[in-house]
Amino acid sequence: MSMLAYDGTAMLGRQLLRLRNNPGLLILTQTMxxxxxxxFGYVFGSALAVPGEAYRSFLVPGLLVATASGGIMAGMFQAAQDTHRGVTDRFRTLPVSRAxxxxxxxxxDLVATALGTVPFVLVGLAVGWRVEGSALAAVGAFALLLLFRFACTWAGIHLGLLTRNEEAAGQLGGATFLxxxxxxxxxxxxxxxxxxxTVAEWNPISAVATALRDLFGNAPVPAGAAWPVAHPVAGSLVWCAVLLGVFVPLAVRQYAHGER
Known part of the structure; x- marks a missing residue:
């Protein structure tokens, strides 16, 4: 475990340096x-208004979760880029933990996401969004958001290691916008x-978005919804556990063995 922590910290530093040297990517991910x-809030706001709620208050938590789901695309592209350029093969020759x-x-990615969330939240507050629930519930909402991003990133890393091509990963990652x-x-x-x-309510994004709206106090849990949305916090935690339980071992195994 100590080896994993030491090697993981070194790889974390490498990835943060990589992000610092690519400011265009950081700017894009924060401004999008x-x-x-x-x-959506001003152009479509009147047409998509939520009865009894300000649409922008409904939209901000949803966009936070939609952005978190972008971890699939980010993880996929970075893993495929390293594999395609031979960086992953060079790492495999080093005496470091495979995980x-x-x-x-x-x-x-989690650190960058946490920092990138700050300007978005500030703009959300500027356009009228407010945290109506308790401070503790709000902290729980942001923790859940980062956990979901972490789980999505692992899914993306596994897919990127499978594609092994940054162009293909970019095209496939773009499909996650849907x-x-x-x-x-x-x-x-x-x-x-x-x-x-039914499809929408069993989408993990719906459970996490509903959980954030509930924790922030922006909208009530919808009645008659599927179980993950009717019990959004529990449903979100289950989805995160499933994603991590499936993709963490798959990503580590794929990284360790490559094409073999």
Whole structure:
């Protein structure tokens, strides 16, 4: 365990240095959700208004979770880039823990996400979003958000190690943009057709978005929803546990063995 902690910290430093040397990526990942908040909140706000709630108060938690789900794309692209350029093969020749490299990538992404959330929250407050619940519940909401991002990043790392090509990973990662559209991130699921509502409510993004709205005190838990949305905090934790339980061992195994 001490070896994993030491090697993982070294890989974390490497990934943070990599992010610092690529400021364009950081700027893009921070400005994109802010742009979406302003666009959806003001351009579509009147058409998509949530009855009894300000749409922007409904939207901010959803966008936070939609951005967190982008960990799939980020993890996939970075892992595929390192593999495609031979960096991963060079790491395999070093006497380091096999879990350290993917762990360092996931941890660095978590740090960058936490820092990137700050300007988005400030803009959210500026456009009228407020935390209506307790401070403790709000802390729990942000912790849940980061846990979900961490789980999504591991899924992306595994997929990136499988694709082994940064161009293919970029194209496949772009398809993950559809995931928040099939959830309650932007609109309530109550108005969707029966089968589509079922799909949306079993989407992990819906459970986490509903949990954040509940913890922030922005919107009540919808009645008659599927179990993960009707019990959003428990449902979110279950989804995170499933993602981590599946993709952490798969990513570590894929990294250790490569194409063999």
């Amino acid at each position: 959700p802010i742009s979406m908040l302003l666009f 350290a490299v993917p762990l360092g990538q996931a941890a660095a 995931l928040p559209l099939l959830s309650s991130a932007y609109i309530p699921t109550s108005g969707l057709p029966g089968w589509l509502r």
